Each structure stands twice: as C-alpha cells, then as structure tokens.
Amino acid sequence: MPTTAPTDPAAGLASYSEVTKDERALRRFLHGLPGVDQVGAEARAAALGTRSIKTTAKEWALDLAIRMVDLTTLEGQDTPGKVRALAAKALRPDPSDPSCPSVAAVCVYGDMVAEVKSVVGDAVNVAAVATAFPSGRAALDIKLADTRDAVEAGADEIDMVIDRGAFLAGRYQQVFDEIVAVKEACQRPDGSHAHLKVIFETGELQTYDNVRRVSWLAMLAGADFIKTSTGKVQPAATLPVTLVMLEAVRDFREATGVQIGVKPAGGIRTAKDAIKYLVMVNEVAGDDWLTPDWFRFGASTLLNDLLMQRTKLTTGRYSGPDYFTLD
Amino acid sequence: MARLDVRKTYKLYIGGAFPRSESGHSYEVADAAGRFVANASLASRKDVRDAVVAARKAFGGWSGRTAYNRGQILYRIAEVMEDRRPQFEDAVRQSEGLGAAAARGQVDAAVDRLVWYAGWADKLAQVVGNANPVAGPFFNHTAPEPTGVVGALAPQESSLLGLVSTLAPVVVSGNVAVVVSSYGRPLPAVTFAEVLATSDVPGGVVNILTGDATVLGPWLAGHMDVNAIDLVGVAGHPDLAGELEVAAADNLKRVRRAPAAEPDWSIEPGLEPMTAFLEHKTVWHPVGV
Numbered sequence: 001m002p003t004t005a006p007t008d009p010a011a012g013l014a015s016y017s018e019v020t021k022d023e024r025a026l027r028r029f030l031h032g033l034p035g036v037d038q039v040g041a042e043a044r045a046a047a048l049g050t051r052s053i054k055t056t057a058k059e060w061a062l063d064l065a066i067r068m069v070d071l072t073t074l075e076g077q078d079t080p081g082k083v084r085a086l087a088a089k090a091l092r093p094d095p096s097d098p099s100c101p102s103v104a105a106v107c108v109y110g111d112m113v114a115e116v117k118s119v120v121g122d123a124v125n126v127a128a129v130a131t132a133f134p135s136g137r138a139a140l141d142i143k144l145a146d147t148r149d150a151v152e153a154g155a156d157e158i159d160m161v162i163d164r165g166a167f168l169a170g171r172y173q174q175v176f177d178e179i180v181a182v183k184e185a186c187q188r189p190d191g192s193h194a195h196l197k198v199i200f201e202t203g204e205l206q207t208y209d210n211v212r213r214v215s216w217l218a219m220l221a222g223a224d225f226i227k228t229s230t231g232k233v234q235p236a237a238t239l240p241v242t243l244v245m246l247e248a249v250r251d252f253r254e255a256t257g258v259q260i261g262v263k264p265a266g267g268i269r270t271a272k273d274a275i276k277y278l279v280m281v282n283e284v285a286g287d288d289w290l291t292p293d294w295f296r297f298g299a300s301t302l303l304n305d306l307l308m309q310r311t312k313l314t315t316g317r318y319s320g321p322d323y324f325t326l327d
Numbered sequence: 328m329a330r331l332d333v334r335k336t337y338k339l340y341i342g343g344a345f346p347r348s349e350s351g352h353s354y355e356v357a358d359a360a361g362r363f364v365a366n367a368s369l370a371s372r373k374d375v376r377d378a379v380v381a382a383r384k385a386f387g388g389w390s391g392r393t394a395y396n397r398g399q400i401l402y403r404i405a406e407v408m409e410d411r412r413p414q415f416e417d418a419v420r421q422s423e424g425l426g427a428a429a430a431r432g433q434v435d436a437a438v439d440r441l442v443w444y445a446g447w448a449d450k451l452a453q454v455v456g457n458a459n460p461v462a463g464p465f466f467n468h469t470a471p472e473p474t475g476v477v478g479a480l481a482p483q484e485s486s487l488l489g490l491v492s493t494l495a496p497v498v499v500s501g502n503v504a505v506v507v508s509s510y511g512r513p514l515p516a517v518t519f520a521e522v523l524a525t526s527d528v529p530g531g532v533v534n535i536l537t538g539d540a541t542v543l544g545p546w547l548a549g550h551m552d553v554n555a556i557d558l559v560g561v562a563g564h565p566d567l568a569g570e571l572e573v574a575a576a577d578n579l580k581r582v583r584r585a586p587a588a589e590p591d592w593s594i595e596p597g598l599e600p601m602t603a604f605l606e607h608k609t610v611w612h613p614v615g616v
Contacts, residue, residue, distance in 0.1 A: 317577070318376055320383070320552025 012256030013220075020220050023173035030172060030217060036208035036244055045239035048283055049276040058275070062310050063101055065274040065302075066093060067292045070127055070263065072107040072300050073327070074134075074231065083112045087119035089325055094307050096323075097314070103303065104292040105157060109133070110150035117154045127157035127197070131182060134201075134230035136161035140178060147185040150194075157195040158186050161230060162214065164204045172217060179221035197225035197263060202241045203233040211241055215248035225261040231298060236266025239276060246284040259288065265298025271309040274302060300327055337367040337513070339374055339537060340520035342381030343530020348538075349373040356513060359424025367513045370538030372546040375505065378534035379552055382476045382503040385531030390473045390501035398448030400527050401499055405441035407526040408434075414518055415487060422486050422512035436593060437491040444495035447601065451500055455602055459609070466612040471605040473501035474581055478547035480540040480560025486512035488592045490519060493559055496600035498532060505534045505547065507560060513537035541567055548574040555581035555604050562589045 006012035019029035053061055071090045073083065087106050094100035105125035106116045116126045128150035132138035138146075147158055160182045166174045179198055186194040198218040202211050218226050226245055229236040242264045249260045262285070268274055274297060281289050289295050304324045311319040337356075338345040347353075350371035358364050389397070408415065412434055420430035452471055459467040477497045482489035486509050497504045508516035520535045536543065540560040548556055548571040556575050561568045568585035575582050583603045 317549035317574075318379065318546065318551060320379075320550070323551060 113153035128155035198223040227263040231266030237264035370536035381531040401445035475554030558585035
C-alpha cells in the first residue's frame with residue numbers, strides 16, 4: 001500500500017499537539033472528521049463478508065485466528081480454578097494436536113492476573129480489564145489504582161473502558177485526560193509499559209460518527225489498541241463498527257506514522273465470522289494488521305469453533321463439541 | 328382465463344425451518360412411471376453439518392421432556408397426518424406406483440405405526456428398565472436413556488411407511504434425528520416434514536434431508552457429533568454399508584446394521600428398533616440412609 005506516512009512517529013504525533021491542547025480544539029477536530037456513510041459502511045461490511053475462503057487459505061486463516069484470540073472470562077463467578085483451566089487451554093488449545101498454536105492472551109479481571117501468570121508464565125500474554133470495568137463509573141484515582149494493581153500483578157496488557165457518559169455529553173477533554181492518565185499508570189518501574197487497549201463500548205455510542213471520533217480521540221491520547229466492546233452490552237462487536245475502526249487506524253498511520261491495533265470483542269462466535277473479520281482487516285487496513293500484534297479477537301466460545309473447524313480440515317470429518325473443553 | 332399452476336418448492340427441513348440446500352442444488356424427481364413430478368433440494372454435506380448442529384441443540388429439551396409428553400406429541404403427529412391424508416395418498420401413489428387402495432393402505436399403516444410408537448413412549452422404561460436384585464444393602468435400578476443424535480438413512484423403497492417406521496422409534500425415547508430420505512421417492516418425506524412442523528415437535532428434533540444416501544451417508548457416519556446411525560437406507564449395498572460401519576466406529580457410534588434387503592414394513596416391529604438407540608444407566612443407591 002503506498003503510504004505518505006511520516007517516517008518519524010514522534011514528529012507525526014507532535015503535529016497533532018495543536019488539536020489536543022484544549023477542549024475546544026479537540027471538539028473542533030473531532031467534529032471536523034468526515035462523517036461515516038452508514039449505508040455505505042454496512043454494505044461494504046456485508047459485501048466483504050461474502051468472500052469465500054477455502055482449503056489452504058482457510059487453514060492459514062484458522063491458525064491465524066487462533067493466534068489472535070484473547071481468551072476471555074469476565075464473570076462474577078470466575079474462580080481461581082476456572083481461570084487456571086482457561087489459562088491451560090490458552091497454552092494448548094487442542095491438547096491432541098501439538099501443531100495447534102497458542103492463543104494471543106488470556107483476558108481476566110485484575111485480581112486473577114497472578115493466577116493466570118502462574119500457569120502461562122511468559123508463553124502467553126495476560127490481559128487485565130481495569131478502570132471499573134465494565135461501566136467505567138468510578139472516580140479517576142480508583143480507576144488508576146485499579147490499573148496499577150493489575151500492572152504490578154504482572155499484566156502485559158490493560159483493557160480500560162472509557163467514560164461513555166462523559167463522551168456522549170461532549171466532555172471529550174475529560175475522556176482524553178483519563179486515557180492519558182491510565183496510560184501513565186501502565187508504566188512499569190523498569191521503564192517499559194503494559195500495552196493499553198481502550199474499550200469504547202460501541203453498543204452505547206449510538207452512531208458510526210461517534211465511533212470514528214472516539215477512535216481518533218483514543219489514538220491521539222496514546223492507546224496501543226482500540227477495542228469495540230466489553231461484551232456486557234448488546235450489540236457488541238459488529239462488522240461495520242470494526243470497519244469504521246479499521247479505517248481510523250489506517251488513516252491514523254497515514255497521518256502520523258503510528259500503528260494502532262484493533263480488537264473486536266463480544267458476539268464473535270463462529271469460525272466463519274472470524275474469517276469475515278480477517279478478510280475485512282486485509283481489505284480495509286492492509287496485511288500489516290494481519291498479525292496477533294495488531295489485531296485480536298476478544299472471545300471465549302469462538303475458540304472451540306475454530307478448533308472444531310481446524311479438526312475438520314485435518315481429519316476430513318466433522319467434529320463435535322464433545323471433544324473440546326467447556327468454558 | 329386459465330389459472331396458472333402454483334408449483335410447490337420442495338425444501339429441506341432443518342431446525343424447524345424449511346431452507347433450500349446450502350449448495351443451491353436440486354434434482355428432478357420422477358414418478359414410478361418415469362414422468363417428471365417436481366424438483367427436490369439435493370442436500371449436501373454442509374446441510375448434514377447444519378442438521379447435526381440443529382439436532383444437538385434440540386437434544387437437551389427433547390430428552391428432558393417427560394416420556395408422557397413425547398408420547399402425546401407423537402400421537403399429535405399421527406392426528407395431523409390423518410388430516411392431510413389425501414395429500415399423503417397422492418404422494419405415495421405417485422412415488423411408489425401403487426393403486427389408490429394400496430396407497431391408502433400404506434398411509435393407514437404409517438398413521439397406525441405412529442400411534443403404536445406413541446403408546447410406547449411412557450411404557451418403554453418399565454419394559455426395558457429393571458430393579459436389579461443385588462447381594463448387598465442397595466437398591467439397584469437400570470433405566471434406559473436416549474443415545475443422542477441419531478443419523479438415519481431412511482429406506483429407499485417404502486417412502487412413507489418405511490420412513491415413519493425408521494424415525495418414530497428413534498425419537499420416541501428422547502433421541503433426536505437427522506434423516507436422509509429416499510433418494511428416488513423423497514416427496515412423501517417432505518410432506519411429512521410439513522406435518523412435523525405443525526404438530527408441536529420442537530424444531531431440530533427431526534431434520535429431514537432429501538438427497539443421496541450414498542453421498543451423505545459417509546458424512547453422517549464419520550461425523551463425530553452423531554451418536555448412532557441406522558443404515559437401513561443402504562440395504563442391499565453390503566460394501567457401502569461396511570464402509571459406513573467402519574467410519575461409524577471412529578467415535579463408537581451405535582449402528583443399526585443394513586439388512587440384505589429392505590424389510591417388510593407391514594410387520595409389527597417389536598422393541599428392537601427402539602432399544603437399538605438406548606443407553607442403560609444403572610444406579611446403586613444405599614438402603615436405609
């Protein structure tokens with residue numbers, strides 16, 4: 001893909017310091033973004049969903065999708081035992097097949113990070129949801145303490161939620177400052193920092209225009225990844241919403257040279273759906289994003305369907321849910 | 328002005344709905360004299376896959392119903408069949424080349440067979456279950472339980488009575504079924520599916536695919552989420568039946584083997600068609616605790 005991206009990302013970002021200097025500038029910039037053609041976005045997403053991916057391409061796509069899964073359990077009833085079992089599954093999704101890759105990360109609540117870490121070590125990343133997940137309704141210092149706790153416990157990635165109330169009320173600066181503050185809280189004493197994923201909860205944002213605005217807002221504030229949903233609100237991830245976000249990260253890289261990852265989460269249950277997303281990533285953002293470093297699936301039941309399809313391809317017969325763990 | 332015929336589209340029956348084949352294919356169905364009658368959907372392996380998923384989803388609900396309720400529903404199927412008698416008689420006459428009286432006899436027998444099996448629903452456990460005498464202070468009970476998802480290759484010749492006689496014993500005990508109808512005579516099966524859809528049978532409990540048993544059979548026999556298979560539809564093809572049995576062995580399916588020739592369906596079937604798809608659970612319970 002021809003790109004005019006600035007070669008120095010720091011300079012690229014610096015060129016946007018004007019628009020983030022105060023609330024008015026930020027609002028002017030976000031509202032100055034071109035509107036999303038809703039009908040066009042939905043039609044394009046639907047059209048990309050009709051691509052047929054077969055045989056070796058399908059094999060490749062299934063393995064890639066497995067490597068992109070953030071295996072997630074975010075229930076009030078999560079016990080240490082359940083989380084350990086999930087972590088073991090993340091390492092070896094299909095114990096009967098050593099060629100099956102590990103997933104990208106295990107995504108849990110902050111208090112379970114140490115539990116996961118004890119099972120997976122450094123082989124699989126540990127992602128923790130923080131900042132009063134899923135509602136994001138808490139004071140800032142509590143959100144920051146939540147984040148620091150998770151980072152201290154060894155989380156490699158932090159999934160934060162934005163304050164949707166503030167965003168919908170138009171207080172963009174507050175949302176921006178919060179992301180900046182959480183990003184600071186992701187710093188580790190050794191100078192490195194935990195990857196920050198920013199969850200928008202697109203099901204609550206009402207319009208695609210809002211999705212585009214919040215994507216730019218989060219990227220300017222320093223998000224490493226932008227993520228659709230918590231999985232607690234319907235609708236969660238959809239193809240058109242992800243399309244708008246992929247366009248945003250593509251445009252952002254062209255403008256600044258900084259690459260940002262995308263993570264649709266919630267509602268992706270079948271291998272077929274996952275492949276539709278991969279097609280869209282390739283067509284909209286480009287194949288630079290077709291790696292677990294830049295694209296993830298937040299899912300739990302998806303993994304079993306991917307494994308079943310994988311088994312079907314290797315054995316030539318249909319598999320069933322009896323042969324994979326319940327989770 | 329002459330009225331245009333409203334031609335019926337014969338479709339598959341999967342999960343309580345009537346979809347066309349995923350493959351988009353159909354095939355010509357001829358009557359016994361070789362004249363064109365209609366186009367039927369030609370089910371593909373992906374329709375088998377979808378049907379098994381639908382069946383698996385329905386299994387918990389169907390097997391969890393009381394036996395009495397399953398009996399009521401089977402009886403209800405017989406009632407609705409009785410209502411659509413002229414349509415069934417036409418379909419049987421056309422596909423099997425029978426005279427009016429013989430076709431009526433086939434439909435009578437099919438309805439009666441359903442009523443017969445409906446009666447067995449809440450009696451099967453008493454007959455094949457047991458309170459076992461054991462040498463210890465225990466109650467020891469054996470109770471039959473359904474096997475799960477049963478694939479059935481319906482007989483090729485008897486398009487209605489054979490179909491009913493193959494299907495009813497599977498579902499009466501709480502199993503769910505994926506049925507591949509007769510290839511040459513599929514139309515009575517489609518009409519039967521319409522009866523099922525309107526007689527309180529939950530969607531997915533019975534799924535009927537019109538298509539070629541020799542093509543779909545291997546996919547059904549090899550499917551790891553199918554728990555048992557009835558091979559009567561490949562009666563007279565011992566080589567194919569053997570291959571299907573080998574494929575079925577991979578996940579230890581229960582197999583009802585293909586006979587050398589299609590059986591005489593008019594004979595009262597006895598318990599075997601039902602017990603072929605049952606698991607026996609034995610429970611030990613301490614006395615006096």
